[in-house]
Amino acid sequence: MAIAGMNHFTILTDDVERTVRFYNDVLGLSAGPRPDFDFPGAWLYADATPILHVIGGRSRSDLKPGVIDHMAFTGRDLTATLERLEARGIDHTCRQQVSSGVWQVFFHDPNGAKVEVDFAADEQPSA
Numbered sequence: 069m070a071i072a073g074m075n076h077f078t079i080l081t082d083d084v085e086r087t088v089r090f091y092n093d094v095l096g097l098s099a100g101p102r103p104d105f106d107f108p109g110a111w112l113y114a115d116a117t118p119i120l121h122v123i124g125g126r127s128r129s130d131l132k133p134g135v136i137d138h139m140a141f142t143g144r145d146l147t148a149t150l151e152r153l154e155a156r157g158i159d160h161t162c163r164q165q166v167s168s169g170v171w172q173v174f175f176h177d178p179n180g181a182k183v184e185v186d187f188a189a190d191e192q193p194s195a
Contacts, residue, residue, distance in 0.1 A: 076119050077139040080131055081179045084108050084124035090178050091120060094152060095141065095185070114141075131179045138174070138182035146171050146191040162193060 081087040088110045091097040097112035097120060108124035120139075143149055146162075153160045153175060160175035169189030176182055 076121050078121040078123060079139075079177070079179060079181050080123050080126045082124070082126050082128050082131065083178070084110055084122055086178050087122050087124075088112065093156065094158065094175075095143075095183075133180065133182075138184050140184040140186060143173075143185040143187050146173070146187040147194045149173060149185060149187075150193055164189070 079087070088099050091112050092099070097114055099110045100113040100118060102109065102111040102118075110122045110124075111118040112120040112122065119141075150160070150162060150173065153173070158175050160173055162171065162173045164171050171187040171189070171191055171193070173185045173187070174182065
């Protein structure tokens with residue numbers, strides 16, 4: 069078996085609408101077609117690819133981090149992303165990797181899931 073790539077991430081939530089709104093507003097992901105499962109949820113798309121599955125109907129106490137530390141996305145327009153996070157009052161960290169120069173932005177979604185968005189080394193955050 070050879071792995072060809074990452075298919076999707078799945079997160080749990082007690083509020084599907086709030087979670088979909090967060091990922092749409094902050095990362096530009098859009099809700100799209102989803103199979104008719106017998107539980108609430110949403111599939112969020114980057115272009116035509118469903119990369120984030122949201123499973124609802126969970127209690128707040130079910131929303132605990134597991135062995136996976138975070139999900140990472142590749143982004144474009146570091147400055148606009150930082151401005152969007154700041155405008156929404158989302159606490160975040162922006163740092164540049166020493167060896168590669170890649171910019172990394174870390175923050176948490178409304179469910180406590182840690183999100184990383186990576187940007188090319190030649191992008192520069194505004195002053």
